[in-house]
Amino acid sequence: MSEHERRRPVGRVKEVTSLSNPLVKDIKALALKKFRDQNNAFMAEGLKLVIDALDLGWEIRTLIFAKAGRGNPAVEKVAARTVAAGGDVLEVSEKVLSSITRRDNPQMVVGVFSQRLVPLKDIRPANRDVWVALDRVRDPGNLGTVIRTVDAVGAKGVILVGDATDPFSLEAVRATMGSIFAVPVARASAEAFLAWRKGFPGLVAGTHLKGAVDYRSVDFSGKPILLVMGNEQQGLPDDLAASCDRLLRIPQAGRADSLNLAVATGVMLFEIRRDALKLEASP
Ligand code: SAM
CATH class of the missing domain: 3.40.1280.10 (SPOUT methyltransferase, trefoil knot domain)
Known part of the structure; x- marks a missing residue:
């Protein structure tokens, strides 16, 4: 594999269409405070938000994007940044994204980040x-x-x-x-x-x-x-x-x-x- 191919996030993207996929179940569980606290994680929706979070140095654990985002340069760039930061990237169906965000018309991109509070x-x-x-x-x-x-x-x-x-x-x-x-x-x-x-x-x-x-x-x-x-x-x-x-x-x-x-x-x-x-x- 060439250096270029190795750096492309596409090869590291997992495709998920099933609501019973364990990765999806773990992310959906973040709707509950108990699981957010256990994992010290939370979800943020929207491409701009995820980019802002990365720019501000927040730790991304998983990037989830809708199939419609495939080939979108901004989404691919964020996916590459996620991989470079050691995070996972999931390409999911609209149905999975709706169930993760509990919305009928979900944003194209969702990020799972580590929580951060100031003492x-x-x-x-x-x-x-x-x-x-x-x-x-x-x-x-x-x-x-x-x-x-x-x-x-x-x-x-x-x-x-x-x-x-x-x-x-x-x-x-x-x-x-x-x-x-x-x-x-x-x-x-x-x-x-x-x-x-x-x-x-x-x-x-x-x-x-x-x-x-x-x-x-x-x-x-x-x-x-x-x-x-x-x-x-x-x-x-x-x-x-x-x-x-x-x-x-x-x-x-x-x-x-x-x-x-x-x-x-x-x-x-x-x-x-x-x-x-x-x-x-x-x-
Ligand atoms: N029933 C509550 C009470 O007796 O204070 C009403 C609380 S109010 C909805 C929520 C907070 O907004 C208040 O505790 C106060 O800090 C602030 N607040 C709302 N209206 C205010 C006003 N007119 N002047 C000062 N603070 C106000």
């Missing part, structure tokens, strides 16, 4: 870093949307406090639209978070429906900010609320009691990052 002790905020702490976030769509928004405003990352939904579930990863690969995520118990918070060198800004301070009246400039957001049903518990330097409120009109968690986080982040975000100068 809380390694987070040492400085300068104007902005971190978001989410207390017991329940909804994977909210978590994914917050991760995407953190990415969009150029904040540093997300700390999941207490019993949180899994950032590596298919639904959460989908809602991040790829930002799961760009935004560091840490997990901590409430106790570990409260201990770490004591060393936080800037302003710890909690949000609370009983907050007495209008979020627009606060000077967020020139220091690290830790934005603390409450659980969807219960809001912030007393100990977390007491650990905040300020408890801020977003004024509301109308009949709604509160804002959706991800919306409230977005409103806060755009205010905190107001001075840092600029439209590019028009020509």
Whole structure:
């Protein structure tokens, strides 16, 4: 075999059409948190996402692509990168891809990656870093949307406090639209978070429906900010609320009691990052 042939991924591609194939069964099992945790792995859908993940240095274990992707130069390139990284490449039928992603019209490409979390002790905020702490976030769509928004405003990352939904579930990863690969995520118990918070060198800004301070009246400039957001049903518990330097409120009109968690986080982040975000100068 020539060097060229050896480097071509096509020869290393396994074709799979059966739903009972053990490789397919293992990948499908990643829909369950138990198996994601056991294997320290998760799935991400879409060619662009997989390319971004590889560019950002995430470890790919398996690339799965639909038959329709055969001959597509971008898919072949990603397949070659997967093989070069020591991963497997599976070419599967549309039926298999639908069952892996639980979607009728699945993306052409799915990647299985190793999970990556940042240890809380390694987070040492400085300068104007902005971190978001989410207390017991329940909804994977909210978590994914917050991760995407953190990415969009150029904040540093997300700390999941207490019993949180899994950032590596298919639904959460989908809602991040790829930002799961760009935004560091840490997990901590409430106790570990409260201990770490004591060393936080800037302003710890909690949000609370009983907050007495209008979020627009606060000077967020020139220091690290830790934005603390409450659980969807219960809001912030007393100990977390007491650990905040300020408890801020977003004024509301109308009949709604509160804002959706991800919306409230977005409103806060755009205010905190107001001075840092600029439209590019028009020509
Ligand atoms: N029933 C909950 C409560 O009593 O707090 C509602 C929680 S709300 C859906 C989720 C989180 O979003 C809140 O804990 C808070 O962090 C934030 N939030 C929502 N609306 C807010 C507002 N108007 N002002 C400040 N924070 C708000």
